[in-house]
Amino acid sequence: MYSQALNTPTVLADNSPEAVRFQARIDAEERIEPNDPMPESYRRTLVRQISQHAHSEIVGMLPEGNWITRAPTLRRKAALLAKVQDEGGHGLYLYAAAETLGVAREELIDQLLTGRAKYSSIFNYPTLSWADIGAIGWLVDGAAIMNQIPLCRCSYGPYARAMIRICKEESFHQRQGFEIMTVLARGADEQRAMAQDALNRWWWPSLMMFGPPDAQSQHSDASMRWKIKRFTNDSLRQKFVDATVPQGHYLGLTFPDPALRFDESTGHWEFGAIDWDEFKRVLAGDGPCNRERLAARQRAHEEGAWVREAALAYAAKQRSAKRREAA
Numbered sequence: 586m587y588s589q590a591l592n593t594p595t596v597l598a599d600n601s602p603e604a605v606r607f608q609a610r611i612d613a614e615e616r617i618e619p620n621d622p623m624p625e626s627y628r629r630t631l632v633r634q635i636s637q638h639a640h641s642e643i644v645g646m647l648p649e650g651n652w653i654t655r656a657p658t659l660r661r662k663a664a665l666l667a668k669v670q671d672e673g674g675h676g677l678y679l680y681a682a683a684e685t686l687g688v689a690r691e692e693l694i695d696q697l698l699t700g701r702a703k704y705s706s707i708f709n710y711p712t713l714s715w716a717d718i719g720a721i722g723w724l725v726d727g728a729a730i731m732n733q734i735p736l737c738r739c740s741y742g743p744y745a746r747a748m749i750r751i752c753k754e755e756s757f758h759q760r761q762g763f764e765i766m767t768v769l770a771r772g773a774d775e776q777r778a779m780a781q782d783a784l785n786r787w788w789w790p791s792l793m794m795f796g797p798p799d800a801q802s803q804h805s806d807a808s809m810r811w812k813i814k815r816f817t818n819d820s821l822r823q824k825f826v827d828a829t830v831p832q833g834h835y836l837g838l839t840f841p842d843p844a845l846r847f848d849e850s851t852g853h854w855e856f857g858a859i860d861w862d863e864f865k866r867v868l869a870g871d872g873p874c875n876r877e878r879l880a881a882r883q884r885a886h887e888e889g890a891w892v893r894e895a896a897l898a899y900a901a902k903q904r905s906a907k908r909r910e911a912a
């Protein structure tokens with residue numbers, strides 16, 4: 586229904602001379618554009634990654650959207666509303682970027698709505714208090730920036746360009762979250778306790794956002810070779826911990842990790858073991874809010890059917906008016 590004329594890039598067999606030339610272009614830091622020849626595995630990897638990213642943006646609207654009507658002030662409400670709208674926009678740029686690889690948006694959305702597609706496991710956790718909105722901006726958008734800044738240099742042009750704008754907006758999201766945390770951390774005892782509780786609940790899921798440890802990451806090697814990915818999961822996770830721990834200490838909060846300590850010799854913050862069983866459980870559909878999130882997306886899709894129909898009817902009317910003018 587939304588499909589543009591789809592590009593169908595020339596697909597290269599993985600070991601053909603053309604595929605070797607393709608890799609040489611990547612090594613020379615050239616951008617690959619929609620109609621360029623590309624190996625099928627490169628195309629498939631990008632469709633999977635970009636669509637999972639788009640789904641995460643769209644599902645990510647739900648936990649925070651939950652607090653728009655309960656934001657404590659008009660200014661907080663306006664900022665949160667803008668942030669949630671930004672996330673919807675991120676989803677749109679990313680679905681559009683995925684479409685340039687010859688896949689229809691309806692197909693991707695159908696994969697999400699039928700539970701066949703994955704999205705970031707963090708959005709399956711509930712937002713229990715206003716402080717969660719602060720913690721999400723600070724930690725979840727903060728982790729997203731760490732992951733996404735290198736994607737601005739991704740070898741696939743449309744994805745890289747979409748990420749430049751997305752990262753600018755993510756940085757506003759991170760700041761508004763940290764500012765909420767600052768106000769709560771400097772507030773009454775109850776407010777400080779809310780901020781601490783939010784950090785306790787969101788810290789570990791935020792570390793999981795970087796994906797499985799490098800030793801277990803199935804897609805890493807090829808993605809690094811193709812320069813879709815520039816840094817490994819573990820190195821990005823460490824970068825995030827190093828940047829975030831001093832921010833938490835500045836707020837006067839403590840991290841829910843007794844093993845957390847600064848290693849003078851490496852200059853890095855060491856942290857405890859991540860519960861990868863929890864990660865796998867949530868990713869497989871068994872987190873606290875997986876069913877609720879999917880049901881909310883399905884309902885929104887059904888309730889939005891009239892908008893799609895109206896947009897199509899309007900486009901058809903415009904087209905026939907243009908035809909009449911031309912005749």
Ligand SMILES: [Fe+2]
Binds near residue numbers: 672675751755
């Ligand atoms: Fe986003």
Ligand SMILES: [Fe+2]
Binds near residue numbers: 672726729754755758
């Ligand atoms: Fe964001």
